[in-house]
Each structure stands twice: as C-alpha cells, then as structure tokens.
Amino acid sequence: MIEVSVKGIFLTQTQASGIILKEQKGNRTLPIVIGEYEAQSIAMALENIKPARPITHDLALNLLEALSASIEKVVITDLKDNTYYAEIHLRKNGAEEILVDARPSDAIALAVRLGISIFVEEAVMDQAAYVSDEKESESGTNFLFQSDSDELDKLKEQLKKAVENEEYEKAAEIRDKIKKLESSS
Numbered sequence: 001m002i003e004v005s006v007k008g009i010f011l012t013q014t015q016a017s018g019i020i021l022k023e024q025k026g027n028r029t030l031p032i033v034i035g036e037y038e039a040q041s042i043a044m045a046l047e048n049i050k051p052a053r054p055i056t057h058d059l060a061l062n063l064l065e066a067l068s069a070s071i072e073k074v075v076i077t078d079l080k081d082n083t084y085y086a087e088i089h090l091r092k093n094g095a096e097e098i099l100v101d102a103r104p105s106d107a108i109a110l111a112v113r114l115g116i117s118i119f120v121e122e123a124v125m126d127q128a129a130y131v132s133d134e135k136e137s138e139s140g141t142n143f144l145f146q147s148d149s150d151e152l153d154k155l156k157e158q159l160k161k162a163v164e165n166e167e168y169e170k171a172a173e174i175r176d177k178i179k180k181l182e183s184s185s
Contacts, residue, residue, distance in 0.1 A: 001075060001119040004030065006046060006112060009039050019108060021076075021120065028129035030076075030120060032084055038105035045112040057109040068093050074107035076120040079127050 004021040007029065011017055017039035021030040034042075041057050043049075054062060064070065069092045078085040086104040091097055111118050120129075155178050162171035 001121055002026070002028075002125055004076075004118050004120050006042065006108065006118070009043050009046075019105065021108075021118065023120075023125065023129075027131045028125055029131070030125060030129045032076075032104055034103075034105035038103075038109055041109045042105070042112055045109060057106070057113060061110060061113060064090070069098070071110055071114055071116055072097075073117045073119060074102070074104075074111045076104050076107075076118075076124055078121065079124050084124070 003024045005024060007020040007022040009017065009019055010031070012033075016033050017036045018031055018033045019039065019042060021032065022028070023030075041055060044051070044055075045057075051058070061071075069090050072089045072091050074086055074088050076084055076086050084104045086102045086107040088100040088102050088107050088110065089097065090100060108118060155174055159171055159174040159178065162168075162174055
C-alpha cells in the first residue's frame, strides 16, 4: 500500500468534481472524479470550516464515536470499469478490526476530518496514476483547493488570467479566495 495525501480538489471543463491524491514518497498523482457534495465536504474539512449543524460525514463520525469505534485508515483498494473502490478500517472498542466497503470520496471525507492516513493499493496506482508535471490547471482542470504552500501564488496567476480573458465573475471569486487566504495568514 502507498500512503497518499490530498493535493487538491478540481473542477473539469465539463464541471465534474474530482480529487487529486499524491503519493507521500514519490511523484505519482491519482485523480479520482467524485460527486460535487463529496468534493464540498472534503474542501470544508481541509479548510477547517465547521458547519453549524453536522453534515453527513460529521454525523457518521459522531455515530462511530458513540459506538466506541474509531477509523484507523482508509484504503483505495481497487479500480474496475472506471469505478474506484475503498475500505474504511475501523477498530471497535480498541480491539476488533472491521472493514467497511465505501466510496473513495466518502472514505477520504472521513479521513481528512480525522487527519488519518489514506492509502492506495499499488495495483491501483500502477493502473491509474500519472507523474504530475504541475500544469494541471493549464490542461483543462481548475483547482478549487490546493493544500500546497504556494496556493496564494497560483490563485494570483489564475486571477491574472481570468481578468485577461474577461472572465470577471471567475475573477471576483478568485479575488475573494485570495483575500480570505491573506486575512488568515
């Protein structure tokens, strides 16, 4: 198994949401298309945004806690017919291990909330990963969230391009993100 981290959440030209996973000790990157709700849930967790009421992933964690179960790790286990599969590894009462079948997006949404490890089976990485050239945003993919420390610079570059292309609504959204990042620094 290969440990990965969430590199970013993206939106394709066809408006599909996705997540980019990057291996911790290597250069391979694994893109997974996910639902919009799950993308928003992951972004909220990555940005430490706490909703006033628990959303579904928060509720799941509250239920696990009430049942004295904890998540140890999540694993992207397989890729069949362009569909990814995952397992959530639970520990009940500190002893019994339980494996729960899950969609990768849900498993990742739980993992980022808890700060626990995300793994991908080697066969999945071999089948679907690529070596990142750091130019995803120029190839039809726009990052909505990036965990890299240079996020601010990338947003400023996106803002410049949006203004040059007279995409003023997009520019306003990017400007607001920049202001939010700068004020939290």
